[in-house]
Amino acid sequence: MAVRPGDGEPRLSGRAPAAGEKAGTEPEPAVVPDQETGGTPARVPDVAIRRLPVYLRALEELRAEDHEIVSSADLAARTGYSSEQIRKDLAYFGAFGTRGVGYRIDVLVDRLRHILGLDREVSIALVGAGHLGTALARYNRTRHRDVRIVAIFDSDPARIGERIEGLEIQPADAMEAVIRRLGIRLAVIAVPAGAAQAVARRLVAAGVEAILNFAPVTLQVPPGVVVQNIDLTLELQSLAYYIRPEPATG
Template identity: 55%
Template sequence: MPSATVPDIVVGRLPIYLRALSLMAAEGREITSSQELGERLGISSAQIRKDLSHFGEFGKQGTGYNVAYLREQLRRILKVDREWEVALIGAGALGHALAHYGGFRNRGFHISLIFDSDPAKVGQVLGGIEVLDAAKMEEVIRRRRVRIAMIAVPAEAAQEVADRCVKAGVQAILNYAPINIAVPEGVRVEYIDPVIHLQHMTYYLD
């Protein structure tokens, strides 16, 4: 029974399922089950079935799920059955790594714009994309209708950069700067900060 609003925590697990299914597909697996998937991911099979049931019926009793089919459905649900253009702000060491990372393309994303405010970086080519002057950020993002941005600038600059992205029409921000940013309603932000994860784990070390 596909329902109106799916809990965000459920949506957040779909990309994990998708990643596992893509790996299984690459391994040549044709069929899987909620149990097998759950074992791989450390999630209960009941939870996987419940999560999927929010979106439809994708399996067959007695058999399980067709890997390729479920993968396609998840790609559709997550809207990564297309390629999203992403603007990368910040061409430092991290921006460099992101620009060269080959893992975006086949998972629905393509960094098509890179900006930096350092004149020494502007004009460089990273992963085939020329670094543009950050001064042109709003104009170019707007013109190209880019809706997703990754922020890889120092913490001090992150809020201002986010503000300008939003002004230019960005609706989803992946923020690598170690700081919380405020955005208007309707804009989503997710955070990546390795230290947060490390500190979470050291709690459990004696």
């Protein structure tokens, strides 16, 4: 059974589920101004927002291959989403293409980067420099320029002062001051489950508005703070559904 990109994507959540509420309830859609007129805001489902980086990556690949125009059908073939879904997602943000012609790749790349806030550098704080945190920092620092880890914190005194791709690990006690000084609004939590909630509270108090959480725990955060959870165990367990037992022989 084929699974489209995004069918198993981690959710965005601004709060923990209330008592009696099923985990996984979709949060309120984001509200964005009309990209063409600046007029009446459109309400954009978070699943549509999560698809935009997929479209952007495909477009950047096409541009690197010297393509100038792309149709929604071609973009669908690259991403695994239907052309109808792509057109619907883009329509939340205004008119981009020309009927019968398609989309100018350079224009659409610029527009999507602007919509996602990637036309400026987005600074990230990473909390937790264990095996996972170290791997995340190395990957991010060597592969990404616009969404970039600029501060790493850990509570292990033995790790303080070490460098990961040129970035010094700082003590957890310095977290709030550094985040405020650098104006960081996005953070990654890569600490054990028992420490994650306390870390989240400190991040929010320091001004962080969006958290990527790798700890296997549901974080309680105030309204207006967005949490995206990535639990590798849950992802693997859900994939196990598609692995059927081998038929008995003999």
